């Protein structure tokens with residue numbers, strides 16, 4: 001069967017793209033191919049569940065704009081589908097004098113990005129969050145929480161109602177673009193024809209781009225985000241989400257205390273090099289995944305630049321005591337027994353050949369294809385407007401006969 005659009009990947013970005021394309025083109029035929037048996041089982045189902053408000057990102061950047069818009073659309077979608085979400089706010093806590101300086105920069109960013117943020121002193125922080133200590137904090141009232149797996153399930157349900165074909169257990173092993181048609185091969189040699197293809201394959205995005213014959217100048221390197229869950233007796237230890245002031249040179253936000261939509265509280269995630277792209281248990285190892293980055297020049301350049309922070313993350317990962325010490329910087333009452341096992345998440349981090357970490361979205365395009373090669377946090381928050389943006393680009397491809405192939409557009 002031939003479709004107008006095929007989407008590979010049933011994570012939140014792939015599903016949001018399908019939803020937005022179907023909104024704009026209700027009569028178009030569409031198939032979503034997902035290798036797992038359920039939507040959202042990789043990054044989308046292993047994240048912190050935060051609906052970010054967009055305070056961190058460079059003013060005017062695509063990331064800042066999509067995050068703000070995404071938060072509004074996510075909340076509206078949840079309301080329309082009765083999905084639980086809570087606007088509990090976020091406290092970004094300064095624990096050192098260096099943090100106080102960085103806090104000023106964040107406050108300026110908040111103003112430039114149009115994000116409501118309030119600066120509070122140590123006494124006020126203590127009053128609002130009796131278990132948290134710091135030299136001061138920024139309170140961001142607009143930050144919320146949700147279970148993104150539930151969002152994915154609701155989108156998948158809606159798509160099925162609209163006649164979109166969602167095929168699970170369909171691992172893509174071949175992509176060929178020829179004569180205005182893309183042929184996609186999945187497990188058991190099934191073939192799917194489409195006028196256009198969007199690939200939202202997260203941790204496998206570089207492999208699928210290469211499989212499609214596109215030239216890549218990056219590689220996905222897995223970064224584990226390890227969490228602990230606090231015991232139920234600690235569920236009211238925080239009122240809002242508690243974040244450290246982030247290191248501006250890293251795309252990760254630091255270990256935070258997060259209220260989950262099920263009422264629990266998690267600590268995490270850290271950011272430690274993973275030896276397996278989809279191996280969630282600790283010490284998971286894949287020979288293919290590890291050898292691929294070990295033979296990539298960009299990886300060694302990355303290591304040489306971030307040796308100190310990489311080593312610190314590794315030590316925090318190997319020692320629960322050290323992990324606890326990170327949390328105690330702002331929540332001194334936590335004890336070792338409070339850190340109970342919780343499944344990790346794994347970030348698909350695009351690393352460029354010069355060893356730099358790609359902080360923004362990265363798309364790779366050809367006449368008939370669009371590959372989402374890097375969709376870092378807050379892409380779960382931003383998924384709906386990202387989907388709308390991709391849907392618009394695809395509509396352009398379907399209308400135009402020739403398109404300059406091989407352009408890389410980073411937002």
Ligand SMILES: Cc1cc2nc3c(=O)[nH]c(=O)nc-3n(C[C@H](O)[C@H](O)[C@H](O)COP(=O)(O)OP(=O)(O)OC[C@H]3O[C@@H](n4cnc5c(N)ncnc54)[C@H](O)[C@@H]3O)c2cc1C
Pocket residue numbers: 008009010011012013014033034035036039040041042043044045046047048049050051052170171172173200201202203204208224225269344345346347348375376377378379380381382
């Ligand atoms: C630890 C962690 C915490 C985070 N916290 C937040 C947060 O609080 N808020 C936020 O907004 N963002 C957060 N993020 C970021 C966010 O979760 C991701 O940016 C987002 O989920 C990316 O969605 P995706 O659809 O691109 O990727 P994924 O969810 O990884 O989906 C990709 C899909 O492609 C499928 N696939 C791959 N290869 C194939 C193939 N060959 N054939 C068929 N299917 C294939 C996979 O099975 C998968 O379902 C976090 C991420 C992590 C890892």
